[in-house]
Amino acid sequence: MTMPAGEASPGLTLHQISVRFGGLVALDGVSLRVAPGRTVGVIGPNGAGKTTLFNVVCGFVAPTGGTLTFDDRPLRPRPHRLTRLGIARTLQGVGLFPSLTVLENVQVAAPGATDRAWAELDRCGVAQHAGTLPGRLPYAVRKRVSLARALVARPRLLLLDEPAGGLGAEEIEELRELITGLPCSVLLVEHHMDLVMAVCDEILVLDFGKPVAHGTPDEIRTDEAVADAYLGAAT
Ligand SMILES: Nc1ncnc2c1ncn2[C@@H]1O[C@H](COP(=O)(O)OP(=O)(O)O)[C@@H](O)[C@H]1O
Ligand SMILES: [Mg+2]
Structure with missing residues (x-):
């Protein structure tokens, strides 16, 4: 190398x-x-x-x-x-903030960029859960939310x-x-x-x-x- x-x-x-x-x-x-x-x-x-x-x-x-x-x-x-x-990452667990909605969790990574947050939720197939708290969602959906959060920073x-x-x-x-x-x-x-x-x-x-x-x-x-x-x- x-x-x-x-x-x-x-x-x-x-x-x-x-x-x-x-x-x-x-x-x-x-x-x-x-x-x-x-x-x-x-x-x-x-x-x-x-x-x-x-x-x-x-x-x-x-x-x-x-x-x-x-x-x-x-x-x-x-x-x-x-x-x-x-550089952005997702972790082996999920690591979302339990008291923030899905949309808010993604916005944390790019404050103010609401359109981008929606676009990444959409890309990851979870936009319909934007207003929901992560704890109410299945594990697979939460994993996609954490991926959307990583992507919103445009790594x-x-x-x-x-x-x-x-x-x-x-x-x-x-x-x-x-x-x-x-x-x-x-x-x-x-x-x-x-x-x-x-x-x-x-x-x-x-x-x-x-x-x-x-x-x-x-x-x-x-x-x-x-x-x-x-x-x-x-x-
Ligand atoms: N913080 C740590 N302290 C001591 N040993 C560790 C630590 N993290 C990982 N290890 C050891 O290092 C080796 C590699 O672990 P890890 O990188 O988690 O493997 P993998 O992700 O491929 O399963 C394992 O033997 C593990 O027990
Ligand atoms: Mg491992």
Whole structure:
């Protein structure tokens, strides 16, 4: 992943990122690039380091080694400064404000931009719930509201951690269409293999914190190391 001197590499680049939690190596020399307009997936069995990688990019976890850049500038992410950089995220849970309506929850991310809030609720198929409190809505709908909230900031890069978690087959199919039509680049951290295969341009596979494969969905589908990682995890 080393870039020749002087060559531009817009988008997000992770270079040899490592994270240790005490004696446990959660990420071990992970390099990855999310170029503008691309959808890049990170998959791997439970405990592979997917959420840790996501948290490094969000600034929740400081890497113990390696560097990050965004549009060729060093990136030292802090959660509350991501939006300013053009990066938005949704979290593994949902994280909506319970006492605000759906519309108000989305407006929080772009105060004053009511038209945009409606447009993103519409894109995410939840505009009909605009006046409802999140607690009254099913989990799948709340997840879409949190996606609308991430999108209303008009990110250039969207970070998604397990967006398919807790969803049924039909809801995952709707999510697939939604992600495919997004106007930004996407880093998708997801355990659900079929969704990742369907929406991603390229995929990085982690196992015990180490990159074991990196390629197009077709390349990953036929990769023996990937099969081993998943079969090993299933036993
Ligand atoms: N804050 C933390 N402190 C200690 N260990 C952690 C912490 N976060 C994650 N881990 C460990 O790091 C490894 C990777 O976890 P995680 O990134 O959550 O994997 P995944 O999202 O792929 O399931 C696991 O062994 C997990 O127990
Ligand atoms: Mg995780």
